[in-house]
Amino acid sequence: MRARLENLWDSFRTSFWFVPTIMSLMAIMLAMGTNQLDSLLASSDRQLSWFSTTALAARSTLSSVAGATIALAGVVFSITIVTLSIASSQYGSRLVRNVMGASIADLVIGQYIGTSLYCMLILQNVREAHGDSPAFTPQVGTAVGLCLGLISMGMLIWFIHHVATAIQAPTIILEVSRDLNEAINRLFPERIGEAAEKEIDEEALEDQNCQTFDEILSGVGKYNITVPSKREGYIEGIDGGSLISLGQELNGVVELMCKPGDYITQDQLLARVWCQDQTETEEDSEEQIETVNNTVNRVIIIGLRRTPRQDVTYAARELVEIALRALSPGINDPFTAMSCVDRLGGALGRLVERSCPSQIRRDSESVPRLLITTADGFAEVLKYSFGMIREYGSSNTTVSLKILEALTGITSHASRPEDIEVIRQEAEALQTAFEEHHLVKADLISFQQAFDQLNNLLESSLRMTREPELS
Known part of the structure; x- marks a missing residue:
């Protein structure tokens, strides 16, 4: 589960919709909060002199900020597309992921869309006196909207500076090398399932590491379940902890036949699951095979492209x-x-x-549960x-x-x-x-x-x- 969540977070981090969506929701909550505060101030007949404004001025201010920020969002989006186009042609389309991950465009676009949405929500509460309906001017809401507009202007300058430096070769090389260093720190010596290993006596550990795959499998039994892939694509990650848990549940060993970064075709062999005993009835055996196939295919994440998380x-x-x-x-x-x-x-x-991490992964009792046949x-x-x-x-x-x-x-x-x-x-x-x-x-x-x-x-x-x- 952890590997899948990390892979999902990586896809969110390199997208342009996640941060603007979160900031838009925050803008809605901020508008609701300032409206409640303005309502409390209006009911208490208290006035804040430094926030004081008229309905006409509030409407004009909020309209200007909302229109200007949504227009700037379009400008930032256009500049971002041009930047990605240059990066793709100069450094390769696969490097677009790194440029998107290091870009602040999603943050700036989120700021502009959130500010515009906030101002429109506050704007609808501006009312002039009409008949028996009293006038209502959101004093705090207008002041907050004006502050958000000023912040948006500053972020435009920041964004222009960022674009001017982000497209330079040394900056892109630095970001890519960070991915490489982070991958090394994650995978060496920590590999899939490494956290499940228990600290044991060094001599006992040395003896265990001398075991070969054949020796381990010979102690399990001859019955095994072959797991074919249900999808086609690149392996983006493998949840080793779940495979170790599967081996414990079946009192057997999972022999992993692939590694992150491999291209897998449909029905290609992913793993063999060696069990101590075969189920007695044919119905139970088919159910066990189906459960094992679904579990292994779920914890081996197959996607459209390779990622550096485990590769x-x-x-x-x-x-x-x-x-x-x-x-x-x-x-x-x-x-x-x-x-x-x-x-x-x-x-x-x-x-x-x-x-070099061991290709034999063990459970908390130091029993071999996962064998990695291929590793870089x-x-x-x-x-x-x-x-x-x-x-x-x-x-x-x-x-x-x-x-x-x-x-x-x-x-x-x-x-x-x-x-x-x-x-x-x-x-x-x-x-x-x-x-x-x-x-x-x-x-x-x-x-x-x-x-x-x-x-x-x-x-x-x-x-x-x-x-x-x-x-």
């Missing part, structure tokens, strides 16, 4: 996409690509320090991050040197031999691609010097990781 590879891909577009012949902006490489290097330097680790993210940039950027000397610099920075944080070997493979692949594209001796010398520096650091780091094993 660290996709978070890195967003930076890669900006870099590749910058390196295209039509744009030819290596400086933007170098900024992306810097951000990727910083994020992967943090990632290589994190411990440092090696996959590194290859995905620099592989495509190497392919298109190896012909550019400065970009290639920047990649070596990033790999050097990542190596300084690496402490596992397998991670160091992956970095070495990526550096050697870059060396091969660079030498194929360059014949200028000065460029080759510069690259070789940077490569030798990285290679020496790799050798030093590898010796340091082997020393504890030899001792």
Whole structure:
């Protein structure tokens, strides 16, 4: 349930309707409150001199504010659409989600629509004396409407400043890199179902982690329920806690055959649920299979696109996409690509320090309940991050040197031999691609010097990781 709520909140956060709707409801409640306050003041015959106004002045003020703010809402909406169009063509349509999430357009539009709605609701209560009907001028309501109008003017200046800075490449790269860093913090070491694990003795934990999938499944039994997908699309998130609860309920193990970011076709295998005992009657067996299928399909969230909440590879891909577009012949902006490489290097330097989460998830009693057969680790993210940039950027000397610099920075944080070997493979692949594209001796010398520096650091780091094993 938590994963679904987080995914729902992420879709709300990157939409343009959620905040204006909330602010419109707040405007309605504010109008009702100020009307009640004005009614109390009118019945008590008390006058607030600094709020005092006439019915004609109140009507004119509220009408002007309501008309001006709703017109400004249209202007802000038009500017926002132009901004999104530029971001889509310059950085890629998939980056529109990040621009929308970081934009204040929904807040500004909500302010303008809410102010206009408030003024119209107050305006209908302005009455002049007619026959036996007494005059009523909402003093407080008019003053609040005027204050909201002044705030709206200030927000217009703020919005123009925000648009001028938000469309710049460094700002967009910063926002995308924040998504990547947040994904790393969420998923390493915390993964799906991690909160359900109980702290146990370190030696016992080491013994448990040495168990293989076959050993765990052999202790459960041969009866299993295969769960096909009922929908087609990308996996946006997986509620691991619910899958662990399902394993506890059935006294079995859930073998997860997919991961966030995978594209799933209809009827494709999502998971196998291994149970201790099969139900006695055929009717109960069919009911159990249907319940398991519905539960697994509910907790595996399938949508239209990938999201970075549980998919660290996709978070890195967003930076890669900006870099590749910058390196295209039509744009030819290596400086933007170098900024992306810097951000990727910083994020992967943090990632290589994190411990790889176990693919065996346990319940509160340390019983295996969830087996994750596929998962992205440092090696996959590194290859995905620099592989495509190497392919298109190896012909550019400065970009290639920047990649070596990033790999050097990542190596300084690496402490596992397998991670160091992956970095070495990526550096050697870059060396091969660079030498194929360059014949200028000065460029080759510069690259070789940077490569030798990285290679020496790799050798030093590898010796340091082997020393504890030899001792």
